[in-house]
Amino acid sequence: MSTYILNRLAQAVIVALIVSVVVFLLVRLKGDPIELIAPPEFTQEQIQGLRVAWGLDKPLNVQYAVFLSRAVKGDFGDSMRSKRPAIEFVLDKLPFTFLLAGVSAILALLISVPLGVLSAVRRGSFIDLFSTSAATVGAAMPNFWIGLMLILFFSVNLRLLPAFGSESWQTILMPALTLSLGVAARLARMTRSAMLEVLGQDYIRTGRAKGLADRLVIYRHALKNAAIPVITAFGLQLGFLLSGSVVVEQVFAWPGLGRLMIEAIGTRDIAIIQAGVLWFSMTVLAINLVVDVVYTLVDPRIRYA
């Protein structure tokens, strides 16, 4: 078990290094960052002065070495727009994104798993038809559109929920619902198909033949075995929840990391972009690691493989 986790950790470190190189190069691929942010009346001398001040006059390999050596200590440099440490901005916003993604994940699970199980158990019924149609529609609708429709309905027409911000607990309802619908739709479909496959297995028929209660057959034997592909999908969807939050945070003015990233990209603040993308990536890596560990708990075959 510990070897398995250590292997996964080693892989995560390699992936993190690759991500750091990609992020570092991508923000520079767009051109000289100073040329991109300097106000129009800056002369070439002034631009060069800024380049030296921000260490961007050095060769790329030297810049990367400096970046990496500082990044491992949590120092991503100062934001060019505010002259404050980029990590301060990222750490300020990260809890909001985690909160939004967490609530969305719980909502998605609460919607999708019962719907998927019910749909599989009552295959061909009205509930099945309803849930598969809803899942298709949910998966097809873009986040920002769902968000705007919810705002129009709940904020403008009914005047029940705030359209923006994070000041009260009500503010998270619409962004979380928006973010969770797509994920719930995909998970519901996945749960349904996994359940259908398991429900057709011999041991389920045996269990039923032995007179086990439906509830036991479905929840103890079928759902547990159907959970592995669902956990895989859920792990992947958690990454989607984080990346999807970029759009949702923008629509609902939710002060999270996604919105910070959009602003930083718009203002070409490379320190914040680098810090934000790396934190996003690290989070996704951590989630994948946790999902891998959960596999081993659910399915001993993986542990001993």
Added chain:
Amino acid sequence: MRQRFARFAKFSALLIVVLIGGLTAAPQAYSQAPRTVTIAHPGPIYTMDSPVTWFGSTHWLTMLMGDCLLWRGPDLKGYVPMLAEKWENTAPDRWRFTIRRGATFHNGEPINAETIKWNIDRVRTRRDFMVNPQWQFIKDTVAVNETTLEVITDGPKPYTEFDISFNGCNVLPPRYIAQVGEREFARRPIGSGPFRLVEIREGERYVFEAWDGYWGGRPRGVDRIVYQVIPDQATQVAALLSGQVDLVPNVGVTDVGRVRSAPNLKLIAGSSGNHHNLILRTANYYGDMSKHYPNYLPVTVKKDVRQAISAALDRRVLAKVQGFATPSLARVTCEYSDVPRNFCGDKAAAEEFNPGRARRLLERAGYSATNKPTVFFDTSNFQIGNEKEVAEAIKAQLEEVGFVVNLNVMDLASYNTTVTRTGRNRDLSLVPLGGSPSLVPLFYRCEWPRNSFYHACDRSWQQVGNAILKEMDAKKRGELWAKWWSFFRDQAGTLPLYEIQRQYGMTQRIDWKPRADGWITPREITVR
């Protein structure tokens, strides 16, 4: 089965109770105090240390809590005193400011000539501040006594008043900054203006309260101004329609009807301070166009072709396509007295629009019906207006007089990084630009950075521009401006199309008049 149903029913009931509780409690979260005004702000706001940033929209906030020495009048026709009670130009390169007695910062720290000197020296010497180049015209400052400050410029500078009342002009407290440090100050600033920052949720919400200790007295129209950061324009409008904000600075064309028909809302038009300009390539040596399109010679390097393009455009139609705009041939807002009247409005646009002349100019440049000039035209799909639709209308108007137009509509980020910031634009590009009379002559001279997406090098024009920036006599400067604008029109490298107007959406309970330069500094806002 019955047990399962009971559990399901319990869960559903709990969910419904939570939801109803949440929904009914929600309105309290955004109910308004009677004399509070909430303004939607598009963000981002990274700092409250005003000289650090170039962003105009950050200065909307810093202007609430920080006074400058003096301030541009709302109609751009003059200047109003702030911390300087009066000022005079004692020599071509010297300005004497008399500092207001008794003014203090919000913490009681006194303001005197030394304070102002510290502020000007800070912004003019700190190369890492984005606004630093604007302040480099100041050579030195001398605090003559408690209330007298001398500012020495590097030669005669007629636009000194304008430049010292621009980005980064807010007077900050030296002692307080020394005490808490610059980083902390940027998060928890104090100032000398009529409003104090009393609550901050960084990047999200900034609450200002009227200050009793202001030298001009406590603001009478409003007690509290809240800037709420809402990046998405549609959400801003939804917040206005649902009564969660009082003022939205830019209602999009598609939402104007909804705001106009809402019973408690009103729309007020005001300048955005921005123009849409068609940028024509005048040579192939600037920017990195030649690197990407080796041997490509744009047809617009011929002046006749550039003038033909200008004559082919009906700016009145383009302004309508934009939605809310006033036709203009000038690169800066027509409210400035330095802009000739015959460059502004429908009449100017009607006089310039001459398809017959456009065809004749093309013939003179060597083109005909069988040998049509081809232009490559880049634009973003959306930036501050209907760029894509305007570009399509321009394409149609140019094709009408004999151009072949290859229109390339790009996403804004790609457009900025691959076209405007790198100078990769070929014949035409559509760009929104702001500007002021003190800056614009700098943009049209041979020393202008070559990596730009536009460049003009005409020594005679440059001489006129340089003379404008040194001429202290207003009448003589006016004559120079007339010459400068004729060069601008004749060169036709930048073709202003119209001045973009903002539609301010606001609740009926507030009164506020927008400034002519598009800055939103609502010190004078009044709640009825």
